[in-house]
Amino acid sequence: MAIFFDNPELRKHWFAVATDVEVTNGVIGRQLLGEKMVLYKDASGKVNAAPDRCPHREAPLSAGEVSDGVLVCCYHGWSFGEGGKCVSIPSADPGFPIPKSGHLRCFNAEIRYGLVWVCLGDPASDIPIITQEADSDFRRINSPVDVWKVSATRMTDNFLDIAHFPWVHTGTFGSSQRTAVQKIDLKDLTDGYHGYEYDVVAENPPSAGIASGQSGGEVSRTMTTGFYLPFAVRSTIKYHTGLEHIILLLSTPIDDVNAYFTFIIWRNDDFSIASEDTVMFDRSIGEEDRVMLEKIPGVLPLEHGALANAQSDKPSTAWRMKLSQLLNNE
Ligand code: FES
Numbered sequence: 350m351a352i353f354f355d356n357p358e359l360r361k362h363w364f365a366v367a368t369d370v371e372v373t374n375g376v377i378g379r380q381l382l383g384e385k386m387v388l389y390k391d392a393s394g395k396v397n398a399a400p401d402r403c404p405h406r407e408a409p410l411s412a413g414e415v416s417d418g419v420l421v422c423c424y425h426g427w428s429f430g431e432g433g434k435c436v437s438i439p440s441a442d443p444g445f446p447i448p449k450s451g452h453l454r455c456f457n458a459e460i461r462y463g464l465v466w467v468c469l470g471d472p473a474s475d476i477p478i479i480t481q482e483a484d485s486d487f488r489r490i491n492s493p494v495d496v497w498k499v500s501a502t503r504m505t506d507n508f509l510d511i512a513h514f515p516w517v518h519t520g521t522f523g524s525s526q527r528t529a530v531q532k533i534d535l536k537d538l539t540d541g542y543h544g545y546e547y548d549v550v551a552e553n554p555p556s557a558g559i560a561s562g563q564s565g566g567e568v569s570r571t572m573t574t575g576f577y578l579p580f581a582v583r584s585t586i587k588y589h590t591g592l593e594h595i596i597l598l599l600s601t602p603i604d605d606v607n608a609y610f611t612f613i614i615w616r617n618d619d620f621s622i623a624s625e626d627t628v629m630f631d632r633s634i635g636e637e638d639r640v641m642l643e644k645i646p647g648v649l650p651l652e653h654g655a656l657a658n659a660q661s662d663k664p665s666t667a668w669r670m671k672l673s674q675l676l677n678n679e
């Protein structure tokens with residue numbers, strides 16, 4: 350497939366690029382859709398995202414530092430505050446007017462669910478909605494934002510796919526005995542996600558007991574999985590005990606073949622087990638996917654007929670079609 354990351358339509362959507370903690374601790378550099386950017390929090394606590402290029406002599410601003418809510422360039426100390434406004438030019442007389450071109454042109458940026466989200470253009474859609482964020486029965490558990498040497502297209506395809514469970518997830522929950530996938534019917538789910546519901550019997554080794562809240566060799570669970578364009582996937586796992594475990598899987602294109610990956614969990618357990626221990630099992634699952642996907646080069650073909658499909662590929666096929674429409678502005 351031709352280069353997809355510079356498609357102008359993608360610039361109209363929100364992507365998770367960092368954790369809130371990372372920007373609270375200082376200035377960081379990131380790359381989104383080929384665009385190198387600097388992220389910093391200003392004195393009001395708001396996160397700012399701007400091209401990682403000082404307007405003075407093009408030094409990378411991510412090599413600077415944040416002091417009292419002001420981003421200071423490491424080359425000549427020009428400093429930037431709220432909304433990228435240049436607030437100081439140390440070499441100039443105090444009365445010297447700051448040139449218009451001396452301010453940073455910020456992208457849309459905000460903090461949601463413990464993550465920094467950036468939209469490079471005018472937003473055409475919202476950040477994916479997770480209603481449990483406002484429900485005090487649920488707690489949220491974040492994970493680091495990692496770099497995968499994988500196209501975001503292949504990640505999203507994988508996160509919608511059930512058929513790989515018994516092949517790739519043999520070290521976690523995938524039962525090698527159950528390779529057949531039940532018939533999948535797609536429908537609109539809540540909050541703009543589109544996907545399917547299915548019942549699955551999963552392996553429940555001791556390492557999975559914390560996540561499932563149960564012991565025993567196997568657990569039955571109902572999963573509801575759906576996508577939200579361009580690259581978000583929400584999976585809700587329900588156990589008969591009433592435990593709900595919601596996973597938001599986020600793939601952010603750095604370029605065509607590299608992506609940030611992070612996931613967030615919301616769950617209505619009794620909050621007694623440490624967050625870190627609770628997500629350990631999901632981290633191991635993600636690691637199995639990463640190892641598999643990093644073996645596959647390039648961008649996932651999106652054109653109709655480019656890939657052979659089985660019935661179990663229905664969700665991914667629907668997502669590929671909708672992504673194609675988005676990229677073609679149809
Ligand atoms: S290049 Fe940033 S202050 Fe000169």
Ligand SMILES: [Fe+2]
Nearest residue numbers: 507513517638
């Ligand atoms: Fe997987």
